[in-house]
Amino acid sequence: MSKKKFFISLKSKLILILALAILTAAVVFVACKQVGDFLVWKYYLDEETKQERAENYIEDFQKYVKNRKLSIDDSEKIAAWSGGNYVDMIVYKDKNLVYAPDWFIDSSNPQDYFSGDRNFEHYLTEEARTAYLERLEDILNENSDLSTVYFVDGTLLVRVIDYTEDFVYSLVFAAALLLALIVLAIIMILNFSTTASRIKRLARDVRLVEGGNLELPIAIKGHDELSSLAEDVNSMRNSVVDTMTKEQQAWKANAELITAMSHDIRTPLTVMLGYIELMEMQNNGENAEYIAACKDNALRLKRLSDDMFSYFLVFGKSDGQSVEMIDVGSEVLEHMLTERVLLLTESGLTVSHGRSLPNATISVNIDYLGRVVDNIFTNIQKYADVNMPIVIESGIEDGFLFVSVKNKVGVEGERAESNGIGLKTCKRIMEQMGGSIDVAAEGTDYAITLNFPVKE
Secondary structure, eight states, X not given: OOOOOOOOOHHHHHHHHHHHHHHHHHHHHHHHHHHHHHHIIIIIXXXXXXXXXXXHHHHHHHHHHHHHTOOTTOHHHHHHOOSOTTEEEEEEETTEEEEOOOOEEOTTOTTOOOOSSOOOOEEOOGGGHXXXXXHHHHHHHHXXXXXXXXXXXXXXXXXXXXXXXXXXXHHHHHHHHHHHHHHHHHHHHHHHHHXXXXXXXXXXXXXXHHTTOTTSOOOOOSSSHHHHHHHHHHHHHHHHHHHHHHHHHHHHHHHHXXXXXXXXXXXXXXXHHHHHHHHHHHXXXXXXXXXHHHHHHHHXXXXXXXXXXHHHHHHTSOTTTSOOOEEEETHHHHHHHHHHHHHHHHTTOOEEEOSOOOSOEEEEOHHHHHHHHHHHHHHHHHHBOTTSOEEEEEEEETTEEEEEEEEXXXXXXXXXXXXXXXXXXXXXXXXXXXXXXXXXXXXXXEEEEEEEEBOO
């Protein structure tokens, strides 16, 4: 009992890979965020770096005041200066507030005013203004990080409130999130690419098998629907190979049987025909009718044997295997038709063959083509009405060279019995050469047309 293989569907695999990709992306995000936050804390929030940034802001503000020649009372112009979206300042003159931004405080705790941190949510209310100014004065008195800025009419003390680290932390967050999304996308793209490659490889192998390359094994990878499909195609290929092997063995056995039967039948028929001819030569008129009947039946039996053998040779092999295709000029067919027309004329039939075949190149097997032409003209010679002409027409239409033979069936032909093996054999031969045979019969009118594809 074979062990059942582990199987996971493509849907389940996609869900697992998606979950793994999300988990990996989350780990990457957390790791990058922590590393980024650490770097910001170590290098951007370093005291020396912060002091250097504050000095740069003060220097920039001093240039702003100097270039515009601001006075202490120009509070609106002072407020117009901005060191950035994350930079605020407090301007103070002799403990009197000249300028301060609209700070935010936590409304749930009105006494928790500005404490140096940016922990606030609402605009400062008018009721808290007095308390705010008192707290602001305490901050200015308690902190020594005040800088002097020279106006045209006096000197002010300025303190820079720098919280640009919020922006830097936001950049770190965005970068970590972007990197996590990239990792997620790469994992999913690699998964889809692998699945697409397996599908393309399977499709290529199936096309090769479809094209006749049955020796190529189908590559089986994984344990999902694609691998199951590959196994099914492989099983189908093996079944086809086994079937073809058995057919070849059966064909070989049948060929040996038919060859033996043909030899066994032809040998006594040949002897019988020899005795009948000897009896005809020695006959003095007695029993001539019976001798002629024996000869006709022996010849009929020989023809049936030949037809059966020819039918087996043509139908027993697959298309194209027994046909050696070569490019020949239509003059080969013209020569065959001319010979058969002469034989019909010598037999007393009238043949109308107005013009030669058009100049075209067709791809045929000359031996098989000879069989087809022989079969057609032999039947015409046997069954055609000797009082009516046989018309042969030819031309090129829709990329095919056609040869049409029309005649009327005589009285003897109407009475004659036919097994149809010869016509079936001819149709099969024409199919193997890429052509076809069209047969039309209406009353005593009979027409047969050969169609050959014209090569460029």
